[in-house]
Amino acid sequence: MKRPLREEPESSGARTTVTERAMQRIKDMISDGLLVPGQRLPTEREFAADLGLSRSSMREAIRALTVLGVLEARHGAGVYVTSLEPRDLLDTFGVVAEISRGDTLLHLVQVRKILEPAATATAAARIDDEILALLRAEMTAMEQGGSAEEIVGHDLEFHRLIVEAAANPVLSAILDGLSSRTFRARVWRGYRVEGVFERTFQEHDRIYRALAERDPESARTAAAIHVTAVEDWLRTQAEMDEV
Amino acid sequence: MKRPLREEPESSGARTTVTERAMQRIKDMISDGLLVPGQRLPTEREFAADLGLSRSSMREAIRALTVLGVLEARHGAGVYVTSLEPRDLLDTFGVVAEISRGDTLLHLVQVRKILEPAATATAAARIDDEILALLRAEMTAMEQGGSAEEIVGHDLEFHRLIVEAAANPVLSAILDGLSSRTFRARVWRGYRVEGVFERTFQEHDRIYRALAERDPESARTAAAIHVTAVEDWLRTQAEMDEV
């Protein structure tokens, strides 16, 4: 057992730090509806006094909830509850992709291989002409080249637009994290050498056509092919590293 | 535009707090390989001095990375880098389910509806008899009843075992978060009234049989049916709330 971290059912004075307890208190206040999105919290000094702890510890709790996307501190203005929408709460997801390496990268892509085809299929059923036009624009911008940075940007935006068309914010947030900038850039760096640009353009084109025809199953397949290509590439990279 | 939070490309002295910069420094040290899993960091006091900030600010940075599952502080012993495996990094995922309500709950289940069938199908191809026996045990334990707490526990464990058999830690961590205890408990509270226990048992049984026969497609279908049942229930709940 690697994780002896389970706590007993809160027997009031659990063996946790005051900061952790404060975080829990605040989270509870939110799920109980005492704190609603956009609401302003009391002053750090006040709030600390209310919950019976020092400002330092309260600040640690607030900082922690801030990085989790639950709270937002504005210098000089106060601390506020965020919108609590998936966009905010799942920002931290990108940290995984930022830090991960080795097998975990493969596992990340495999999850993407599950989600992205499903998202693309859903998008095919609900996408409108306006979004299709935007996709077309990203494709041409991408083919015209530019710095690696720019190309990656267009690639990310292309996929982001599609996923967004699936109209599920949680899904969008997760896939955003899985395809974080640094991760995608890492992949492209290698791609360039092997000149697989062309194939990627073709794959994007195939996805686009399926979406334009509102054909969910074709869209699903096209997306699956695309992500699988990335997976294959990652696999070969991993094998090379082992040598 | 709701989020004017984008920062300029770090022009050295970006307009961020020292704590945020410290967090970035530490994350960089990790992705650059200067800090590896399990390694011990310098003393808070030392480390703060090294990076040129106060211990208070350094503590906030460490606390933040701790809740993200990147670092682990042991009272009296020191601060360590975690294993950096998905289990650790994606713990925070549960916070979303803990706090979310309304439409977001629906979106969470919809993502689960995508992932769980895929995971179950994969599991069917690789599951061994030992795991099957454990699943059987969870099923009987669940049918024998007990407190809502216990039943939920067996339910969670049943699904956790299956997902784990898919051998993708990232997938496991995400689904764990999507099915966090409080969320699942909330669903069961409502279930009990309508007496849909029986159906759930049958659904579990069907999943089990598909796994035992190593039939991925049946497993996928059975899992999809199961999650869809939860989704439907959530939908009716939402409609009732609107009335």
Added chain:
DNA sequence: TGGCAGAATTGGTAGGACCACTAGCGAGCC
């Protein structure tokens, strides 16, 4: 009426003091 300067408010940073827990060392006992 409008705008601007200053005061009050509030988060950000710093540094020090002390508490609580851990780990390692050494004395003492078996």
Added chain:
DNA sequence: GGCTCGCTAGTGGTCCTACCAATTCTGCCA
């Protein structure tokens, strides 16, 4: 000689105070 127990130094946890920096409010003045 080997083991245990207790002590001690080291380290994270908490609290406090002071001051800085950004924002917001207030009220005077043109």
